[in-house]
Amino acid sequence: MSSNQCIDWQGNLACIQQSGLVIKSRHSIRGKHVFGPDSDYTTLAISGLELLSEETEISNIKFEEPIDLFVMQACGYSHDEEAVWEIVCDLDSASISISKSEIVSWEVSGNEMDEELFTQMNDAWEEEMTAVSQGAFVSEQSYRSGGPSRMNFNSQSLGEIRIWPPREMIGDQRPSDAAPMKKSGKIESWTKLSAGGAPSEFSLRAPILGGISTVFVRLDEGPCGVFLIADDEDGKPVIGNSVTFAVRRIYAQDGLIRYGLKALLS
Amino acid sequence: MVDVAVIGAGQTKFGNHALGLKGMWAESTENAFASIDGDFDPSMVDEAFIGSIAFGGGQIGNTAALLTEHTGMDNIPVRRVENACASSGFAFRDAWMAIKSGQADIVVAGGIEKMNDLTPERKRFWLGVSGDTEWERLAGLTFPGTYALMARRHFHEYGSVHDDLVNISVKNHMHGLDNEFAHIRKDVSFEKAQSGFMVADPLTLYDCCPTSDGASTVILAADHVAKKLTDDPVWVLGSGAGSDHLALHDRPSITQLIATQRAAMSAYDQAGISAKDIDLAEVHDCFTIAELMATEDLGFANRGEGGLFAREGRGRRNEGQVAINPSGGLKSKGHPLGATGTGQIVEVFKQLRGEVESSRQVRDATTALTHNVGGSGATCSVHVFGRDLK
Numbered sequence A: 001m002s003s004n005q006c007i008d009w010q011g012n013l014a015c016i017q018q019s020g021l022v023i024k025s026r027h028s029i030r031g032k033h034v035f036g037p038d039s040d041y042t043t044l045a046i047s048g049l050e051l052l053s054e055e056t057e058i059s060n061i062k063f064e065e066p067i068d069l070f071v072m073q074a075c076g077y078s079h080d081e082e083a084v085w086e087i088v089c090d091l092d093s094a095s096i097s098i099s100k101s102e103i104v105s106w107e108v109s110g111n112e113m114d115e116e117l118f119t120q121m122n123d124a125w126e127e128e129m130t131a132v133s134q135g136a137f138v139s140e141q142s143y144r145s146g147g148p149s150r151m152n153f154n155s156q157s158l159g160e161i162r163i164w165p166p167r168e169m170i171g172d173q174r175p176s177d178a179a180p181m182k183k184s185g186k187i188e189s190w191t192k193l194s195a196g197g198a199p200s201e202f203s204l205r206a207p208i209l210g211g212i213s214t215v216f217v218r219l220d221e222g223p224c225g226v227f228l229i230a231d232d233e234d235g236k237p238v239i240g241n242s243v244t245f246a247v248r249r250i251y252a253q254d255g256l257i258r259y260g261l262k263a264l265l266s
Numbered sequence B: 001m002v003d004v005a006v007i008g009a010g011q012t013k014f015g016n017h018a019l020g021l022k023g024m025w026a027e028s029t030e031n032a033f034a035s036i037d038g039d040f041d042p043s044m045v046d047e048a049f050i051g052s053i054a055f056g057g058g059q060i061g062n063t064a065a066l067l068t069e070h071t072g073m074d075n076i077p078v079r080r081v082e083n084a085c086a087s088s089g090f091a092f093r094d095a096w097m098a099i100k101s102g103q104a105d106i107v108v109a110g111g112i113e114k115m116n117d118l119t120p121e122r123k124r125f126w127l128g129v130s131g132d133t134e135w136e137r138l139a140g141l142t143f144p145g146t147y148a149l150m151a152r153r154h155f156h157e158y159g160s161v162h163d164d165l166v167n168i169s170v171k172n173h174m175h176g177l178d179n180e181f182a183h184i185r186k187d188v189s190f191e192k193a194q195s196g197f198m199v200a201d202p203l204t205l206y207d208c209c210p211t212s213d214g215a216s217t218v219i220l221a222a223d224h225v226a227k228k229l230t231d232d233p234v235w236v237l238g239s240g241a242g243s244d245h246l247a248l249h250d251r252p253s254i255t256q257l258i259a260t261q262r263a264a265m266s267a268y269d270q271a272g273i274s275a276k277d278i279d280l281a282e283v284h285d286c287f288t289i290a291e292l293m294a295t296e297d298l299g300f301a302n303r304g305e306g307g308l309f310a311r312e313g314r315g316r317r318n319e320g321q322v323a324i325n326p327s328g329g330l331k332s333k334g335h336p337l338g339a340t341g342t343g344q345i346v347e348v349f350k351q352l353r354g355e356v357e358s359s360r361q362v363r364d365a366t367t368a369l370t371h372n373v374g375g376s377g378a379t380c381s382v383h384v385f386g387r388d389l390k
C-alpha cells in the first residue's frame, strides 16, 4: 500500500497510509468535520472500504455501531471480531479509520458548511426516523431482500444478458445470480423534483434542499436504473455524461434508515 | 357475435366535492340512468364493474358492493376493478367482454375516486401507490417524476421542446373552459402556462393534471336490448388493451408507451379503421408529455413528431386534424384516478350524440377514441366508438 495518498473520493476526503486509511466527510463547521445531507458513518465506511479494496482484498472486518451491519453485509463485508482489519469511528468528528493495527489519523480541512442547513438536516433526519407511512411504502422485508442489488449492484444473468434490478423469470427461465456490476454508467435523462413532486418520504428534507434530483442511467454493463444524486448536489446532470455510484442514505421510516446506491456526477 | 352499445352515460363534476363516495356515485349513476331515453330500470342491470384505486384507503375492500346497493342494483355480481389510473377503462373493457361473451345483456361500468379529503402529505403517499414502489419510489419518483424523465428524454431524442408541452396545456385549458364538469376552468395564456412553478423539472404546474374527486358511470347493452332502450346508441367498434413493464428502467424505450401501441392496434383492427378515421380522441394527458407521446403512439403523428403536432395546433377542436381532448382532458377536466376512464367515455358518448355545450361540440363527429393509461404506462386500454355499426 502506497502511503499518504490523499484524494477526493466519492464526495469524501480519503487518505491512504501505511497501515490503513482515514476517510472524512468533506464538510466541516468551524474546523470540525460534519456529515453532509445524506452521509453517516456507514456511508463513510463503505466508501473507505471500496477504496481500500482497489489495492487489497477485504471481506472480514471488525466494526461496531453506529455502522449498520445490514448495509455492510449487503455490500459484501462480514463482521468478524477476530478480523485483522478494524473500523474505528471518531464520534467527535465525521471521520473514520480503517486499519490493520493502530488507528490512523490525518489532518485535513473540509469545506465550511452552512450551519443552519446542517442543523435543519439533522433535525429532519431525526423526525423522519419516527415517520410512518400513510400509503405506499417499501417494507423492511422488501428493502432487506433487495439489499445486495440496491447497495452493491449484485446482478443476474441469463445467457449473455445481464439483469439488474433482479427479476424472477424471463420467459420461462429463471436467471442465475451473477457478480456485482461495475458502478458506472451514463445519464439518459434526469429530473429535479420539488417537494410537491416528490413522494412524502422526502417531504421534510426536499424543501430544505430546494428539491431532490433523480437520474435515469444506462449502466456500463447494460441495464438501466433510476437513482438519486449523492450529497443532494446542486450540479446539473447532463444527458450523456458519466456517473459513478456510492452508497448513501435514502430516507428513514418506521425507525429504519434505508440506504442505497446514489449517482455521483462527474 | 353480439354488438355492444353505450346506451347511457353520466358523471359528477370533477374537482373538490363535499360529497363522499356514495353520494358521488349516486349522482353520476343517476345522471347515466337519466340519459337513457327508453324504459329503463336499474334492476335490469346484470353485472357491474367499478374502477377505483380506493385512494386514501377509505373503502378498499368491497367498494363496488357499497356503491351499487345505493343505486338500485341489488344482489347482482359486482366488483372493484383496479389498474391504477386505467381502472375504469379496464372496467369498461370487462363490461364489454361480459356482454360479448353472452353472459350479460346490460352491464354498468363506472369509476370513482375521492382524492381531496386527505392532508397534502397523506395524498403524496397515495399518489405513488401505482408506480414501481421498490425501485422508483426509493429514487424519489412518483408520476410527476417518471413523466419528467420521459419528457426530457423525448426533448433529447427528437428535439421537442417545453413550449410544445405549453401548447398542449393551453389547448386543453381552452377546451375545458366551457365544460360544466371540468375541475379547472381557467383561460390559461401561453405566457402563464410557460411560467408555472416547477413540479418535476421540466414539468411545471401547467403540465400536471390536478388531484380531483369524481365519479362516472356508463351503461352498456347488447344490440338486441340497446335497440329497445334507445334510438341513439353509441356503438363500441373496438376494444384494445395492453400492458408493459411497471418500471421505466425495464422498458426498451422511455419515449413511447408500448401498452398504448398494442391497445390501439387491437382496437383499430377490430373497428376496421385507422387513426385518420378518428374525429375526436379523449387521451390520457395526466401530464402534457403523456398527450404528446399518445399522439404518436395512437398514430395521429409520426414517431418523434408529437411536438410538431402540438406546435401546429393539429389537436385543436374544430381546427386541427383531430380534436384531442375536447373535454379539456385530465389537465383541465381533472383526474379522479379511477373515474377518469369512464369519464372519457361519458364525453365521447355526449359528443357523438351532439349533447355537449354548443361551444364545445366537435362538428360532424362520427368516430371517436378513448385512451386510458395506468401509471406511467404499465397498463392501457383504448376504445373506439361510432355513431354507426360498421
Ligand SMILES: CC(C)(COP(=O)(O)OP(=O)(O)OC[C@H]1O[C@@H](n2cnc3c(N)ncnc32)[C@H](O)[C@@H]1OP(=O)(O)O)[C@@H](O)C(=O)NCCC(=O)NCCS
Binding pocket: A196, A197, B085, B120, B127, B143, B144, B184, B199, B205, B206, B208, B209, B210, B211, B286, B331, B335, B375, B376
Ligand atoms: C401539480 C400539483 C403538485 C399541484 O398541487 P399543489 O401545489 O398542492 O396545488 P394546490 O392544490 O395547492 O393548488 C394551487 C392552485 O393551483 C391550481 N392548480 C392545482 N393543480 C393544478 C394543475 N394541475 N393545473 C393548473 N392549476 C392547478 C389550484 O386550482 C389552485 O388555484 P387557486 O389558488 O386559484 O385556487 C398536484 O396537483 C399534483 O400532484 N398533480 C399530479 C397528480 C398525479 O400525479 N396524478 C396521477 C397521474 S398518473
